[in-house]
Amino acid sequence: MPVVSVRIPQIGEGLQEARLVAVLKAPGDHVKRDEPIYQMETDKAVMDVESPYEGVLQSWSAEVDSILPIGEEVARMEVAEAVSEVGGAHGKQPVEEIGGRRDADPTGEPVSARRLDVPPRTRAYAKEKGMGENDLARVKAAGTKLMPSDIDAHLAGSAPGKPHAFTEQPVNQKQRLLSSRLMRGSQLVVPGTITVACNWEPIEGFRGKLKASGDSFQPSSFTMFAFAVAKALADHPSFRSTLIGDATLRSYQHAHLGIAVALPGDELVLAVVEDADALEWQPFAERMRERIESARQGHDQANESVTISLTNMQAFGLRDAVPVVVPPGVATLFLGEPYNGLAQDTSELMLRRFVNLALTFDHRLINGVGAAEFLNAVRHNVEQIAATIAK
Numbered sequence: 001m002p003v004v005s006v007r008i009p010q011i012g013e014g015l016q017e018a019r020l021v022a023v024l025k026a027p028g029d030h031v032k033r034d035e036p037i038y039q040m041e042t043d044k045a046v047m048d049v050e051s052p053y054e055g056v057l058q059s060w061s062a063e064v065d066s067i068l069p070i071g072e073e074v075a076r077m078e079v080a081e082a083v084s085e086v087g088g089a090h091g092k093q094p095v096e097e098i099g100g101r102r103d104a105d106p107t108g109e110p111v112s113a114r115r116l117d118v119p120p121r122t123r124a125y126a127k128e129k130g131m132g133e134n135d136l137a138r139v140k141a142a143g144t145k146l147m148p149s150d151i152d153a154h155l156a157g158s159a160p161g162k163p164h165a166f167t168e169q170p171v172n173q174k175q176r177l178l179s180s181r182l183m184r185g186s187q188l189v190v191p192g193t194i195t196v197a198c199n200w201e202p203i204e205g206f207r208g209k210l211k212a213s214g215d216s217f218q219p220s221s222f223t224m225f226a227f228a229v230a231k232a233l234a235d236h237p238s239f240r241s242t243l244i245g246d247a248t249l250r251s252y253q254h255a256h257l258g259i260a261v262a263l264p265g266d267e268l269v270l271a272v273v274e275d276a277d278a279l280e281w282q283p284f285a286e287r288m289r290e291r292i293e294s295a296r297q298g299h300d301q302a303n304e305s306v307t308i309s310l311t312n313m314q315a316f317g318l319r320d321a322v323p324v325v326v327p328p329g330v331a332t333l334f335l336g337e338p339y340n341g342l343a344q345d346t347s348e349l350m351l352r353r354f355v356n357l358a359l360t361f362d363h364r365l366i367n368g369v370g371a372a373e374f375l376n377a378v379r380h381n382v383e384q385i386a387a388t389i390a391k
Contacts, residue, residue, distance in 0.1 A: 003058055004085040006051065006075040008068050011042060016119060016145075017069045018042050019180045025057050031077065038074065041184060055079035067176045118146045126151055143168040174267050174300065181302075181326045189325045190363040194371055198379045200338045200353045206385050219285040222312050225335060227284050228381035228388055229310060230257055230276035236374045238366050239308050240277075242328040249365070254278050258302065258309030258329065259288070261295035270302040270309065271295035281389045304328050310335065314355075323360045330365050333378070334358040 008018055021039040031037055036048035037057070058076040062068055115136055118126075125148040126136055139146060139154040147168075171179070207221045233239055233255035241251040257276035261269050271291040276284065295301060308331045311323055319339055323332035336356040343350040357378065361371045381388040 001055075001078050001081065003076050003078050004053065004055075005061075005073040006037070006053070006077055008040065008070050008072050008074055009049065009052075010070050011047070017067055019177070020062050020064055020066050020068060020074060021046055022064060023060055024048070027057055027059050029057050031055060031057055041180060046184075051077070053077050053079045065177055067173065067180060115146065117141060117144065122146050122148055122151065129155065144170070172267070174269065177300075178268060178326075182324065185324065185326045188327050188364075191325055191360050192363045192366075192368060192371065193322050193358060193360045194368070194375060195320070195356055195358045196375050196379055197341065197344075197354045198357050199383045200355045202383050202385045204338070204353060206389075217282065217285070219289075222314070222335070223285050223288055224385055224389070225312075225382060226257065226259065226273070226276075226288060226310055227281060228385060229308075229333060229378050230255060230273070230279070230284060231381050231388055231391070232374060232377040233257070233308065234277040235377065236370070238370055239331055239374055241365060242304075242307050242330055243362075243365055252305060252307065255307065256303075256305045258306040259292060259295075260309060260311040261292055263296065263298065269295045269298065269300040270306065272301040272303065272306055274305075307331070308333065314338070320356050321358055323358060325360050325362050327362070329362075331359060331361040331371075333375075334360075 018040040025037045033054040034050045037051045055077045061073045240255045254275040255277040257273045259271040312335045314337045319336040321334045323334040341354040343352045
């Protein structure tokens with residue numbers, strides 16, 4: 001029996017690529033035609049994609065979280081002899097005439113073919129410049145797609161002056177994946193941000209005692225902070241939850257704590273401490289170190305169960321920020337650098353070491369009071385770190 005390719009379909013006008021979110025069938029499964037077999041995410045929505053064939057799934061050609069161009073092979077299926085392969089929507093197909101006929105462009109000349117490497121925004125920009133399909137056919141693309149800058153360079157070639165020099169290169173896979181998640185978040189999340197100043201002296205003092213002890217177990221101040229957050233999560237189930245669609249609340253028994261890890265070249269991946277709220281102090285610190293080391297080797301551990309993430313910018317001299325929530329997570333907590341500030345719990349002028357904590361939360365799930373209670377619980381655990389660790 002023949003084996004055919006299952007390709008990413010063209011869903012909407014101008015769609016260039018999509019992210020493979022999940023696979024719904026395993027190799028060896030029998031699949032009916034029009035049965036959902038995987039989920040893909042575009043810049044508009046996450047959707048189930050149905051099989052164009054009936055047959056047996058042989059293999060998946062791409063990994064979950066891959067960003068694939070429209071028309072790219074995503075799987076291979078064994079089908080009946082009489083079944084012919086459904087082609088990709090563009091990119092791998094011959095250039096097509098518009099609507100099967102030759103139209104006229106703004107210059108009045110007949111159009112022979114429509115370029116398929118022109119994104120919608122570039123086509124709109126060309127129209128503003130009075131350019132038609134025949135004009136676009138003469139414009140050289142510096143990269144894989146024709147961009148407005150290519151049109152500017154083309155037009156500048158016949159005008160006085162020299163076009164600005166530039167280079168183009170593909171965006172790496174990790175950044176494209178992060179970009180896809182962030183774009184999805186901007187469409188779904190209703191963000192709210194609250195901040196609080198937290199006394200950092202207890203953590204600095206506890207860290208100093210550990211260093212002075214000479215013990216081989218030497219967790220960082222940030223590890224202590226993360227543990228304080230994990231213990232707060234145990235008592236605040238809304239921060240261990242996520243929304244499924246608009247009407248279903250999924251709550252996890254334990255918190256899976258995400259930690260943002262920067263890589264060379266301004267890349268960003270996520271380390272994840274599973275069941276963070278259920279771990280005792282030393283096992284938590286050891287697991288966190290192990291997960292961060294794995295992330296530094298390029299292993300992005302982000303998954304659907306991570307509901308809250310930490311971002312630590314102390315090493316960069318940043319005191320304040322507005323963190324971003326990336327769904328299905330519901331919150332991101334920022335830790336700023338320590339600074340000297342006035343104590344607020346005494347009438348005397350007294351300097352103390354503080355850090356600012358900024359919490360951005362998804363207002364669809366968490367309201368202001370609930371967010372404030374959680375952030376104050378984190379502050380309490382930090383300011384009572386010795387007791388928090390001893391529990």
